[in-house]
Amino acid sequence: MIMRSRFLFFCFALCSLVLLSTGCNSTSSKALTSVVYDSISADPAILAPPSLLMDKLDSLKKGLLYFPPVDSINKIEPKVARAMLKDSIYRELKKKPKHIYLTFDDGPLLGSLAIDSIVTAKGVKSSVFLIGKHAKMSKMLSRSLQKYLENPLVEAYNHSYTHANHRYQTFYSDPTAAYTDFVRAQEELGLKHKVARLPGRNIWMFGDVKRLDGRNGGTTAEMLHEDGFQVFGWDVEWRINGRTGESEQSVDMTYKAMKSYLDKNISLYPNNVVLLMHDDMFQLPKAQHKLAALIDSLKQHPDYSFEFMTDYPKKY
Template sequence: MKKKKTLLFFTLLLLMNISCSEFDNSQDIGIDAVSVADSISYPDLVSDSIIETTATIEKSDSLSTRKYIYLTIDDAPLNGSMYIDSIISSEKIKTSLFVVGNAIDGSSRFSRYYKMLQQNPNIEIYNHSYSHANNRYVDFYKNPELVLEDFDKNQSDFDITHKITRLPGRNLWQIGERKKNYNQTGATSADLLVKNGYKVFGWDVEWNYDAKDYMPKQTIDELVEEIEASYNSSRTFTANHVVLLMHDQMFAKVGEKNDLRELITKLKDNNYCFEYLSAYPE
């Protein structure tokens, strides 16, 4: 019995020495004494807290440096819609499409395309007006009330969930209290749209096309360089966020110059994170 008590006594002394040595070492390396003492009594609780704090810091750091790209495609649905749907489905990339209602009403084929695009889980649908200003932009924006009616018709007729718009023929921005490019016709219309609950998006970089054959003017490498330059020079509407404008009709005939999959691959290689405009920061 005495042997057992003696053994227990020395075991307790040994444990106390270990605890003290850990406590002393903690002062040398700058660890909080209370945290270390707690870790001896409640190792699971403290270690979980440390892991959670580290994960939070890493998440915060990654969010502050993340590069966001918004693929936005205007004038859908048109002859490029099937290709767009195919690539976006394959790549599973978040993509934003701005639709024009009179194209859907004017063609049974485009109506089918619209239903197809609606069912794509990687695509969000936004409002590009019903009439596309009938391609008479100056006249269209002379009457802001009619512009609002045009957008409202598109919104309701085609079950567009998000009140996100882009004005035909105008690179105008108004999101919350922030505005850009308001020194042009269409600014009053944009302001009225915002007062009625819409957000108005422009773009930071455009993949330009030739009006004769709708083929891109920039190569994919040139476009990626423009995106990088815009991002690095802070010329974007919001820092770390690049909104890219493309058009449906650019993808009616697809070749090496307008390979959407290659563009997506190169943007991934440049560490861009793809997002919907509905997630764009205010």
Template sequence: MKNIIYSLIILLSSCTANNQAQSTDQSTHKNIKHIYLTFDDGPLNGSRRINDAVLAEELPIFVMLVGEHALARPKDVRLYKENKFIGVGNHSYSHANDHYKLYYSNPKGVLKDFIKNKNALKLDNKIGRLPGRNMWRINGRSRNDVSSGIEAADLLVKNGFSLFGWDLEWAHDPHTGDPIGTAEDIFKKIEKKLNDNKTFTKSHIVLLSHDEMFRYKYEESELKKLIELLKNRGGYKISRLENYP
């Protein structure tokens, strides 16, 4: 009888310990802050260095490709698609030809442009980002930066697309393509945004950058440095955009 009671006590203690460990794991998981690294306008000069950096670091990113650029750089598109760490999405076929107000005055034309890009790139998803607009249409939630583009965004969603904006941009010089700010600067801004809860979704931050920012070796090194900073910071996880809540 004593042996049975003793065995029961051991079993209950083990269950309690397992439950506490599971509770701690769940609590830790809930406190994780997710970072999504996204790159627009590719493929361009810099795409191959992005691909190399991601392969070296073995962490996920998401690229939003422009069809007209892809036609000119099919090898870069193939590199992206063959890289298991890279998700590929839709940034329109024409990138509005950089005439955004005119582009968004024709919502049906925008839809046609996105469908054309999806077919040209043979994309297996409908994840996209509007050119020149920071607009969100995710899981029934939305946010707009300006009025121009709202009708087009809503029409894309009606046709099955999910649209991502961004919470923070790693800006670049529009003339030279050079990144503005170091990896450390961007890391601090990421921390502040998350700590201040100024993101579209709490504890989730989408970072925007552009392929042309990483044309040179030192720029690729800055990208790797940012990834290392995020990897080494406790409670942060670089996650796949496909898994955004």
């Protein structure tokens, strides 16, 4: 009722303006536009650049759209109504905290001890998706696993026992064998969280969310999900050559990609962004400094917080 009165008052004021300015009794949208623009021209704002005048005109037009009486809602194009709703949701989301998930795959490997030290020094939560057989390859890797398991800033999850031996299509063509491979990793690594990421696949299956990547692996994910696992993929990937320490994407590019995913709401879940990295990226000091620099850039935002995948997604 209030909105209707407000609209009627607005219409009355606008019509008066039309009649006073031109004596025209037409209320077609074309006439309204031209009259409102003329009335602005008579304003001292005539000295303002044309773009400012158009802004003023736009805001008047938006005013008409923003307070529609109930029976005029149907006259708004569905496309415009959807855009308005999307805009208002985005405006609300922008005001809320943002959540960063640093995830490291394929450990324990050379690079794991450095990751453990850096995230500890920076005081940020991290998620590591581990491969069962890697922990048995050497004493150092076994020690790396223990460091991860004992670090309160690190949560360790399942990335299978064999990593499909890098033959993904074959691995997932036998979902029962693939599922059993995950069960073996869960037991031998002594993992307490039922969280998994499928090797070579960006598949999400948690709660009632199910997102496949067009390749096989969906049945394995379903078997894990039925067994109580949350299966997570990633939004942004950062690649560094572990042997040279050279990045395919610089620290700045990776930071900007993450920020853009948050700002434009293009991650799987709004205001939550999952970054994929690999443990073997951080073998050399050069690459380790890049990881520290990326964390520093993200920490500059007071509304960004670092979370474990077990808390994904943070909702309001």
